[in-house]
Amino acid sequence: xxxxxxxxxxxxxxxxxxxxxxxxxxxxxxxxxxxxxxxxxxxxxxxxxxxxxxxxxxxxxxxxxxxxxxxxxxxxxxxxxxxxxxxxxxxxxxxxxxxxxxxxxxxxxxxxxxxxxxxxxxxxxxx
Numbered sequence: 079x080x081x082x083x084x085x086x087x088x089x090x091x092x093x094x095x096x097x098x099x100x101x102x103x104x105x106x107x108x109x110x111x112x113x114x115x116x117x118x119x120x121x122x123x124x125x126x127x128x129x130x131x132x133x134x135x136x137x138x139x140x141x142x143x144x145x146x147x148x149x150x151x152x153x154x155x156x157x158x159x160x161x162x163x164x165x166x167x168x169x170x171x172x173x174x175x176x177x178x179x180x181x182x183x184x185x186x187x188x189x190x191x192x193x194x195x196x197x198x199x200x201x202x203x204x205x
Contacts, residue, residue: 082147084202086136087193090148091204093133094183094190130184137180145179146171148193152183155196 080087137145150167153159159167183189194204 080147080151080197080200080202082140082144082151084197084204086140086144087148087151087197087202088204090133090136090183091190091193093129093136094193097129097133097184098187098189133184134180137183142175146175148183149174149179151196151200152186152189152192153196154199155192155194156188161199 137148140148146168149171150159150164153167153171154161154164186192197204
């Protein structure tokens with residue numbers, strides 16, 4: 079069970095698709111470390127983009143435990159964890175938590191697909 083409103087996740091999925099579909103957005107494969115420092119550099123050219131701002135502020139406005147859940151959900155959908163390992167995913171996301179959650183998530187290629195798959199694995203339908 080996720081501790082996050084599925085409607086909020088669906089909104090993030092929609093905005094992520096909208097942002098990453100733009101021609102000017104190029105997101106390379108992330109390094110092995112989820113610190114998010116690489117994400118700041120990738121996204122620096124897009125801080126004036128309204129879709130980016132809306133997506134980032136939605137993620138930033140979530141409570142820390144909800145941001146942690148969102149990261150774990152993305153990891154689940156990406157295949158880093160199985161559904162049976164949900165608690166482990168949450169624990170690892172808690173350990174990796176920092177103030178750059180939005181940057182980390184937005185700079186993740188296929189973020190919307192991973193979140194959608196994570197929702198589906200938890201039994202929720204995505205829009």
